[in-house]
Amino acid sequence: MTRKVRTRFAPSPTGPLHMGGVRTALYCYLFTKKMKGDFLLRIEDTDQGRFVPGAEEYIIEALNWVGISPSEGQSIGGDFGPYRQSERKHLYKQYADLLVEKGHAYYVFTSDDNWAELRESLIAQGKPSPKYDNVNRQYLKNSLTLPADEVQKRLAAGEEYAIRYKMPRNEEVKFKDIIRDVVSFQTNQLDDKVLMKSDGMPTYHLANVVDDHLMEITHVVRGEEWLPSTPLHVLLYKSFEWEMPEFAHLPLILKPDGKGKLSKRDGDRLGFPVFPIDWTNPETGEESKGFRERGFMPEAFLNMLAFLGWNPGTEQEIFSKEELIDTFSLERVGKSGARFDFEKTKWFNQQYIKNKTGEELAVLTKPMFEKAAYKVDDKMLATICDMTKERVTFMKEFPEMSYYFFEDIKAYDEKMLKKKWKNENKEKIDVLVEQLYALEDYSGENIEKTVKAFMEETGLGFGQVLPVLRISVTGTMQGPPIFEVMSLLGKETVNKRLAKGIEKAVELNS
RNA sequence: GCUCUGUUAGUAUAGUGGCUAGUACGCCUGGGUUUCAUCCAGGAAACAAGGGUUCGAUUCCCUUACAGAGUACCA
Numbered sequence: 001m002t003r004k005v006r007t008r009f010a011p012s013p014t015g016p017l018h019m020g021g022v023r024t025a026l027y028c029y030l031f032t033k034k035m036k037g038d039f040l041l042r043i044e045d046t047d048q049g050r051f052v053p054g055a056e057e058y059i060i061e062a063l064n065w066v067g068i069s070p071s072e073g074q075s076i077g078g079d080f081g082p083y084r085q086s087e088r089k090h091l092y093k094q095y096a097d098l099l100v101e102k103g104h105a106y107y108v109f110t111s112d113d114n115w116a117e118l119r120e121s122l123i124a125q126g127k128p129s130p131k132y133d134n135v136n137r138q139y140l141k142n143s144l145t146l147p148a149d150e151v152q153k154r155l156a157a158g159e160e161y162a163i164r165y166k167m168p169r170n171e172e173v174k175f176k177d178i179i180r181d182v183v184s185f186q187t188n189q190l191d192d193k194v195l196m197k198s199d200g201m202p203t204y205h206l207a208n209v210v211d212d213h214l215m216e217i218t219h220v221v222r223g224e225e226w227l228p229s230t231p232l233h234v235l236l237y238k239s240f241e242w243e244m245p246e247f248a249h250l251p252l253i254l255k256p257d258g259k260g261k262l263s264k265r266d267g268d269r270l271g272f273p274v275f276p277i278d279w280t281n282p283e284t285g286e287e288s289k290g291f292r293e294r295g296f297m298p299e300a301f302l303n304m305l306a307f308l309g310w311n312p313g314t315e316q317e318i319f320s321k322e323e324l325i326d327t328f329s330l331e332r333v334g335k336s337g338a339r340f341d342f343e344k345t346k347w348f349n350q351q352y353i354k355n356k357t358g359e360e361l362a363v364l365t366k367p368m369f370e371k372a373a374y375k376v377d378d379k380m381l382a383t384i385c386d387m388t389k390e391r392v393t394f395m396k397e398f399p400e401m402s403y404y405f406f407e408d409i410k411a412y413d414e415k416m417l418k419k420k421w422k423n424e425n426k427e428k429i430d431v432l433v434e435q436l437y438a439l440e441d442y443s444g445e446n447i448e449k450t451v452k453a454f455m456e457e458t459g460l461g462f463g464q465v466l467p468v469l470r471i472s473v474t475g476t477m478q479g480p481p482i483f484e485v486m487s488l489l490g491k492e493t494v495n496k497r498l499a500k501g502i503e504k505a506v507e508l509n510s
Numbered sequence: 511g512c513u514c515u516g517u518u519a520g521u522a523u524a525g526u527g528g529c530u531a532g533u534a535c536g537c538c539u540g541g542g543u544u545u546c547a548u549c550c551a552g553g554a555a556a557c558a559a560g561g562g563u564u565c566g567a568u569u570c571c572c573u574u575a576c577a578g579a580g581u582a583c584c585a
Binding site for chain 1: 511512513514515516517520521522523524525532533534535536543544545546547548549576577578579580581582583584585
């Protein structure tokens with residue numbers, strides 16, 4: 001009776017997957033890996049009208065980027081394919097027919113189905129959302145109200161029809177949700193949902209239940225928006241007499257301010273991405289920024305997402321993927337929607353960068369430096385990354401913040417240079433420049449020793465010496481320890497920059 | 511409108527029938543680095559409201575408010 005855990009992530013390819021979708025996939029993945037089960041990707045493309053080319057590839061790439069790739073799917077392979085619902089079209093019809101046979105569903109003929117008119121007149125009467133339900137169906141033309149021989153005749157004539165589920169009357173549907181515990185609905189509140197559309201495609205409800213059964217899915221992990229249609233799914237399993245999976249409905253991700261769920265608009269408005277990776281709409285050419293391109297590390301993004309609605313109950317916040325798999329449980333997922341917090345997201349990224357070694361960061365940032373046409377040496381790059389990592393939030397800041405290792409100073413902090421410079425000290429400083437240039441051992445420690453000895457001798461203080469060095473060499477007052485920077489830059493470069501910087505300082509003060 | 515779901519500092523959350531209600535991000539103050547950042551120390555800041563139940567409720571129950579989702583031949 002204990003089946004192997006199998007779960008699926010089942011997006012529809014109607015556009016780029018946003019972070020809410022990634023989180024759903026993540027929770028599903030973590031749960032599955034913890035249970036040593038199979039995690040598969042199924043594309044729910046039963047609505048041809050909303051299909052967007054490239055969306056499926058986007059989904060796969062996004063999942064790969066964060067490292068939660070499915071082990072079964074259309075392009076991956078597996079024993080339960082095809083994994084694209086449009087390619088399983090032939091399967092659904094027989095199951096819908098089976099339901100009709102068992103008396104759980106019925107035909108409605110679209111040519112003279114008077115539902116559209118009834119619906120409109122009910123709306124006109126002030127009913128906000130009329131339902132094709134177990135009361136109204138008695139007054140509508142369908143295989144329940146039409147004589148049996150006429151139904152046969154119409155079917156034989158090839159008339160267009162849809163199949164609706166026959167919602168029972170006066171029943172209570174109860175099911176257990178892993179996150180919300182028992183949830184119950186009254187069937188009289190539910191309507192006779194369409195199972196097969198007249199274009200021959202199944203609706204989500206039918207396709208989903210049939211596929212989950214055929215693919216031996218044991219746990220349905222999905223967004224909260226599906227909670228209201230879950231009673232229909234439960235009833236469908238019962239009508240088919242199939243073993244029911246367990247359900248877990250995840251809370252939504254909300255916008256950081258105001259009300260409602262997070263949307264692309266919020267990202268544009270508040271200046272943060274809502275998609276994992278860049279996306280260009282093939283029709284409009286409109287571009288949407290992704291976390292990846294914005295400079296986030298996949299592990300940090302994943303860690304942040306995991307904590308949006310879940311927590312381990314301990315004080316630990318930084319989790320590797322393996323630790324997450326170990327610690328995760330659906331029971332500890334919160335019930336209420338979580339607001340996205342970009343500040344905290346940045347903090348996660350910073351933590352991950354800080355915890356990497358210079359060598360690791362060098363590998364990751366090398367392409368960025370090369371893109372800026374900087375000639376990089378691996379060892380030097382590792383040193384630079386190590387020095388800089390504590391003042392960086394995004395990966396792309398590495399080349400920006402350390403450009404002065406590769407090209408001339410673009411801008412001097414003139415205000416500070418002027419303030420910290422006195423022309424009467426020039427002679428003394430010139431001596432220091434000479435001393436430094438004469439150094440055999442151009443290590444950070446030795447430079448520091450020399451500068452300190454010089455200050456001792458001349459009576460000049462830190463404030464009169466260091467800022468001039470720093471600004472001459474890097475252009476700015478901010479940055480890593482200056483003696484280390486000088487050492488890395490090398491004697492020749494430093495000497496040239498010092499000369500130029502001092503010249504500039506004199507100029508500013510005359 | 512109806513159905514379902516939810517509500518602890520600005521945000522993410524922990525937690526309990528009786529505690530100074532804990533942690534993290536952010537914010538403020540200070541230390542430190544004679545730069546910046548990291549870091550360290552300290553601070554402000556919350557149980558949505560009203561009724562019950564109870565010796566006692568943030569915690570259990572009800573009502574209200576607010577919020578979210580659903581209410582399609584979309585998923």
